[in-house]
Structure formats: structure tokens, C-alpha cells
Amino acid sequence: MTRLFQPPVEIAVETDADGRPLGFRWQERRHQVLRVEQYWRIDTDWWSAAGHTARAYFAVITQAGLLCVLYHDQVTGIWYLSSAYD
Secondary structure: EEEEOOOOOOEEEEOOOOOOOEEEEEEEEEEEEEEEEEEEEEEOOOOOOOOOOOEEEEEEOOOOEEEEEEEEEEEOOOEEEEEHHH
């Protein structure tokens, strides 16, 4: 089942020294990241503070077998879960 979160869910994320997720908390449970499947960045409207979006996205596989898309809002520093596939 696919779950797309609108709005995305704010989560706590543990990262390595390079900022890649190692684990995260969601639904009162810690999810261990086995591997990062895909990584991409978006950076839009850098010339306008009101419209600036800078995010680093990570498609990860968890130890429980979930494929999750997480992103780090690089303007606010907050991590979000945007979708989960099981």
C-alpha cells in the first residue's frame, strides 16, 4: 500500500557525518535505514526569500522492508516523511 502524506510528517532523523539518514522515528517507532536507494536535491527560487525551497530527498529501504521517501528541508533544518510504500 502507498501512503502519500499531505502535509508531510515531521520526523526525527539520525544521520551519518555526510548527512545521510541512518534511522528515523515514525509512529512512535524507530526505523533503521538499510540503504539509500536514491538521492536528489531541489533548490528553487533562490533569489526570493519568500519562495525559496531547498530540500535533499532520500528514498530509503528500512530494515522492516518499507520504501520511504524522506526529505531534509535545508532552509528550516526539519526532516519530513513524504511517502511510504510497503
